Amino acid sequence: MTSVGIDAVEIRTGKLRLDLPETFAPAQDKDPGYYTKGLGLTASSFPDVYEDIVTMGANAAHALMERKDLEPEDIGRIDVATESAFDNSKPVSTYIAGCLEQVYDGDFHHANKGERKFACISGTQSLDDAYNWIRAGRNRGRSALVITTDTALYARNDPGEATQGAGAVALLVSEDPDVVELSTEQGYGSADETDFLKPQQQFPSVDGKRSVQVYLARMREAVTDFESVAGKIHPDDAALLPFHTPYPGMVRKAAALAFRHVSRDTEIEEELAAEIGRQPRREAFDSEEAFREAAADYTDDLTDTDTYREWYAETVDPTLTISREVGNWYTGSVHVARLSGLKAAYEDDIDMTGETLLVGSYGSGAQAEIHAETVQSGWADEIEAIDVDEQLAARYELTFEEYEDVHDVHNHDEDAGVADVDQFTAPEAEFVFDGWGRMGERKYTYVE
Numbered sequence: 001m002t003s004v005g006i007d008a009v010e011i012r013t014g015k016l017r018l019d020l021p022e023t024f025a026p027a028q029d030k031d032p033g034y035y036t037k038g039l040g041l042t043a044s045s046f047p048d049v050y051e052d053i054v055t056m057g058a059n060a061a062h063a064l065m066e067r068k069d070l071e072p073e074d075i076g077r078i079d080v081a082t083e084s085a086f087d088n089s090k091p092v093s094t095y096i097a098g099c100l101e102q103v104y105d106g107d108f109h110h111a112n113k114g115e116r117k118f119a120c121i122s123g124t125q126s127l128d129d130a131y132n133w134i135r136a137g138r139n140r141g142r143s144a145l146v147i148t149t150d151t152a153l154y155a156r157n158d159p160g161e162a163t164q165g166a167g168a169v170a171l172l173v174s175e176d177p178d179v180v181e182l183s184t185e186q187g188y189g190s191a192d193e194t195d196f197l198k199p200q201q202q203f204p205s206v207d208g209k210r211s212v213q214v215y216l217a218r219m220r221e222a223v224t225d226f227e228s229v230a231g232k233i234h235p236d237d238a239a240l241l242p243f244h245t246p247y248p249g250m251v252r253k254a255a256a257l258a259f260r261h262v263s264r265d266t267e268i269e270e271e272l273a274a275e276i277g278r279q280p281r282r283e284a285f286d287s288e289e290a291f292r293e294a295a296a297d298y299t300d301d302l303t304d305t306d307t308y309r310e311w312y313a314e315t316v317d318p319t320l321t322i323s324r325e326v327g328n329w330y331t332g333s334v335h336v337a338r339l340s341g342l343k344a345a346y347e348d349d350i351d352m353t354g355e356t357l358l359v360g361s362y363g364s365g366a367q368a369e370i371h372a373e374t375v376q377s378g379w380a381d382e383i384e385a386i387d388v389d390e391q392l393a394a395r396y397e398l399t400f401e402e403y404e405d406v407h408d409v410h411n412h413d414e415d416a417g418v419a420d421v422d423q424f425t426a427p428e429a430e431f432v433f434d435g436w437g438r439m440g441e442r443k444y445t446y447v448e
């Protein structure tokens, strides 16, 4: 069977940085520990005034095509996943293709382009579309470009304001990939939920506490569904667990429940029994409430054990490093988690070839998906080539007042725009937003 998966990755972070404990916390009159320890975040990325979802996506795609020495004729489809689209008809992929055509001799007229929407999970759904297209043998030897791009803004003073972020991830999906091969097995947990949505509005209406519960419930379903096709998961099966990361604290909660589930009925549960007892079983309780309380107590004890802490430090924590510095990139978030985990393994000199990643994607509204990925022998060369640290370090550090201006610049209802707020950084060798066309379309130029 043809091996299909991710052949190369590039990211593009928004070029502005807001420090949460140092700059945001005092202005919000909050304890800095709320951001760093509670949510697990240090900073958010924001786009400069000449950046948006198109420039970030096009710049990530351009970097990837240059590094892999690709021409437009090598790409058979461009799938964009976003929940920050500014056009209800023309897909962002056409804007991005238009940008790329400014710098390549060829064009993308032969390429199928689209835009996926299902909150944050649409990035993984686009990956699926690309995978299925290649596995169906319809790709004529070409690869797919999957681009996730979002500016995740919340209304000012919404609790979600602390979790904002902006950036794009470009993934090249090909036969015989260099980074990871995707499993055919998948598990889903999907239900009509009203926890986070944007009905004809830019900023989300969020029931924050409920969104956390829905994330956990749908993930639990997806794990069970995955096990029904792939067999029971054991904690030692996966080297890394890249999960959708709206903020690292969310993944910390999900990881505790995941470990409790996958260690049940294993030698790990038996070994821990002397220390914290065995896991509560539903049939031993008179009511659902009593069972849930006992399960929550067991989970608290479990997360205090050395066994759990070691597993978390090796398998989960490395996937959160980039997220702590950039916030939520919505559709790109789980793909940032994968990159973060592989980057940490590369830096620690761990040979990941042949190892399994268990990837958990999620989108509000709501749907979770679990699949496995097998790391390929070219992974280290690919990870080494990505300039994540340089991009993060080069960001402009915003004051709180500048942050307020930037939020207004990217707020579709505010008049502030490129003309009113000076850019904070100077564009170089990249696509920039440079005004409006005659039909209200956004226009882009490549700046040398």
Ligand SMILES: CC(C)(COP(=O)([O-])OP(=O)([O-])OC[C@H]1O[C@@H](n2cnc3c(N)ncnc32)[C@H](O)[C@@H]1OP(=O)([O-])[O-])[C@@H](O)C(=O)NCCC(=O)NCCSC(=O)C[C@@](C)(O)CC(=O)[O-]
Pocket (backbone or CB within 6 Å): 031, 032, 033, 034, 035, 037, 038, 039, 083, 118, 119, 120, 121, 159, 160, 161, 162, 163, 196, 206, 207, 208, 209, 211, 212, 215, 244, 245, 246, 247, 249, 250, 328, 330, 362, 363, 364
């Ligand atoms: C998630 C909430 C509700 C949290 O906002 P909140 O309700 O203000 O925060 P909290 O009171 O729940 O506190 C968070 C944690 O900080 C701790 N804490 C408190 N104070 C301190 C302190 N001083 N020092 C240290 N720790 C402190 C506190 O104890 C708690 O720890 P936990 O119980 O989680 O272990 C908010 O950020 C929000 O509304 N965010 C937006 C929605 C969101 O991200 N939801 C996550 C799941 S839904 C999802 O992932 C989908 C999404 C959002 O990406 C969208 C999509 O799919 O398109």
